[in-house]
Amino acid sequence: MEAIIEKYKKSGVKLTPQRLAIIKFLEGNTSHPTADDIFKSIKKDYPTISFATVYNTLEMLKTNNGLVEVTINPERKHYDPNVETHHHAICKSCGLIVDIFTDFSKALGVVEDEVSGFVFSGNHINFYGRCGDCTSERDS
Template sequence: MAKKDSTNMLVERFRAAGFKITPQRMAVFQFLEGNTSHPSAYEVYEVVKRRFSTTSFATIYNTLNAAQEMGLVLELTLDPKKRHFDPNTSLHHHILCMKCRRIDDVGGKVLGGFNVDSFEIGDYQVTGFSVDFHGVCPKCRAQQH
């Protein structure tokens, strides 16, 4: 889906949920689309605040929480120091660098394929799962030598 189409879809979903589409919310949507850096709420706030100086952190936080509750972004909790958000909601995993705290995507093929539509554990029907890896990124490893 093209970036503009994705942003339009976010706008439609927020409007359908009764949210007003403010310039600050549009800036959040535009920043997230195609973003692979897994930003924290504060990182999104810093970017939006440069464009709209009166933006509050609460606006950013509430927008991200609403998007997460609607399934439009993933909330990543693999870094215990802060929450991160991922606009890529397809099945994939993440790796956290324990030195610089960078988060990268890991392709779903790492663990083999699971069909969550027919996967059960006990009496549970599994609707999704995530696996988080921890390690040291190439940049930090190079600095160690």
């Protein structure tokens, strides 16, 4: 946490209590929250916080490589504090997003020769299916 704070300070960013609360909420968070999830959570401690602040902070974190947008649900953006390459399992029934850390770099590398002209810098896999809860619910 301390290290994170130092990192942002150095980039000329001011760390307000609201921002610290958002950073703390996100740190290690694997729930892939939306802006609204974050807003609701922070509002408990900072009742006057506005969406502008949430979006401003998310933008700042994105710029400083502290966050990535997860574009899975076309209705709203999800945010992921894990900026390392990883993949997602997505439940088509309830929308649950679970991280997958398997390394597929070897298998995916072959593509680099197959798409004319492209220079690749990253990849992301979505695995679609049905989560455990939704599977057992349907069975019952």
